[in-house]
Amino acid sequence: MMIDVMNLPDWKTSNAGTRIRAALWLASEIGEGGVFTKARLREAFPGVEQIDRRMRDLRKDDWVFSTYAQERSLAVDELRLVKIGGPVWEVGYRSTTTRTVSxxxxxxxxxxxxxxxxxxxxxxxxxxxxxxxxxxxxxxxxxxxxxxxxxxxxxxxxxxxxxxxxxxxxxxxxxxxxxxxxxxxxxxxxxxxxxxxxxxxxxxxxxxxxxxxxxxxxxxxxxxxxx
Known part of the structure; x- marks a missing residue:
């Protein structure tokens, strides 16, 4: 997904929830195809509990991540942002697909x-x-x-x-x-x-x-x- 990074809300000052702030951090600091570690994510959000889970929640909005389990070129503590999914930071954004497994x-x-x-x-x-x-x-x-x-x-x-x-x-x-x-x-x-x-x-x-x-x-x- 093409993202105009210059016009994104600032993840550091945003009053949005943790999931949205994590999405903003990923889009602006990592970008599609970029590699990061959980340690780097936690450093960006010090004191925020379950930041890993909030990031994984983005998969429900078509954000795609790969890990060492799926991509052996990565180190075991690395993840790749394969795809930026839905713009969860946009006002009025609604997920278009239900992700509940029947x-x-x-x-x-x-x-x-x-x-x-x-x-x-x-x-x-x-x-x-x-x-x-x-x-x-x-x-x-x-x-x-x-x-x-x-x-x-x-x-x-x-x-x-x-x-x-x-x-x-x-x-x-x-x-x-x-x-x-x-x-x-x-x-x-x-x-x-x-x-x-x-x-x-x-x-x-x-x-x-x-x-x-x-x-x-x-x-x-x-x-x-x-x-």
């Missing part, structure tokens, strides 16, 4: 995304291999027009809100080098798409997780001759 949209999105986070692939209740103290908490969230597979996507709590100071995993190239050709091709597809596309094995595992223990034991027995 039950059907939630069900359809979860099914489409194989009941797993589209960014890291974790399923509900599964433990993170790099962080065993946490398990996957999935929700369907608004991702704007830049969403990888539609306006709503399934994401886990850690991918929605990356932890500040998390390990940047600088050995990504080494890990990729250890993949076989077929795995490398899949990884390349994920990188190009910007999110993790479910594989047939993921789909099978998702369905297995829905079985009772007796059913899983029966399936395991059937698979034993194959393995």
């Amino acid at each position: 039950d059907r949209e939630r069900r359809d999105t979860l099914a489409r995304d194989n009941f797993a986070c589209v960014f890291c692939g974790i399923g509900a209740g599964q433990t993170y291999s790099a962080d065993p103290a946490h398990s996957g908490q999935l929700s369907v969230t608004w991702c704007g027009s830049a969403g990888p597979a539609g306006r709503y996507v399934t994401s886990c709590k850690l991918c929605r809100n990356p932890l500040d100071g998390a390990d940047s995993s600088n050995d990504a190239f080494d890990a990729a080098a250890r993949l076989d050709p077929a795995e490398s091709q899949v990884l390349a597809q994920w990188i190009a798409a910007g999110y993790r596309t479910p594989q047939k094995l993921d789909k099978a595992w998702t369905l297995v997780r829905l079985l009772s223990k007796a059913q899983r034991d029966d399936l395991l027995h059937r698979l034993e001759p194959i393995t």
Whole structure:
């Protein structure tokens, strides 16, 4: 969105709410395509509680942000302002689209995304291999027009809100080098798409997780001759 920065209200002196002031700061200080950190945002609004949440609320008005989870060129504490959405600072501005996820949209999105986070692939209740103290908490969230597979996507709590100071995993190239050709091709597809596309094995595992223990034991027995 083209913004006339010179004619924007001053975010420092504006009497508007925190969400609007955050939008003004982003539009005037960062700009579309610009990169910033949560620390810089907090420094701009000292003493303001939940400034991160007020910024995320802008997604409901088509503001689009990307993080390390979606854009690996970013550091883990960085965000990119991909798109400036609705001009929430304008007098009389009203959001044109309702962002409440209906039950059907939630069900359809979860099914489409194989009941797993589209960014890291974790399923509900599964433990993170790099962080065993946490398990996957999935929700369907608004991702704007830049969403990888539609306006709503399934994401886990850690991918929605990356932890500040998390390990940047600088050995990504080494890990990729250890993949076989077929795995490398899949990884390349994920990188190009910007999110993790479910594989047939993921789909099978998702369905297995829905079985009772007796059913899983029966399936395991059937698979034993194959393995």
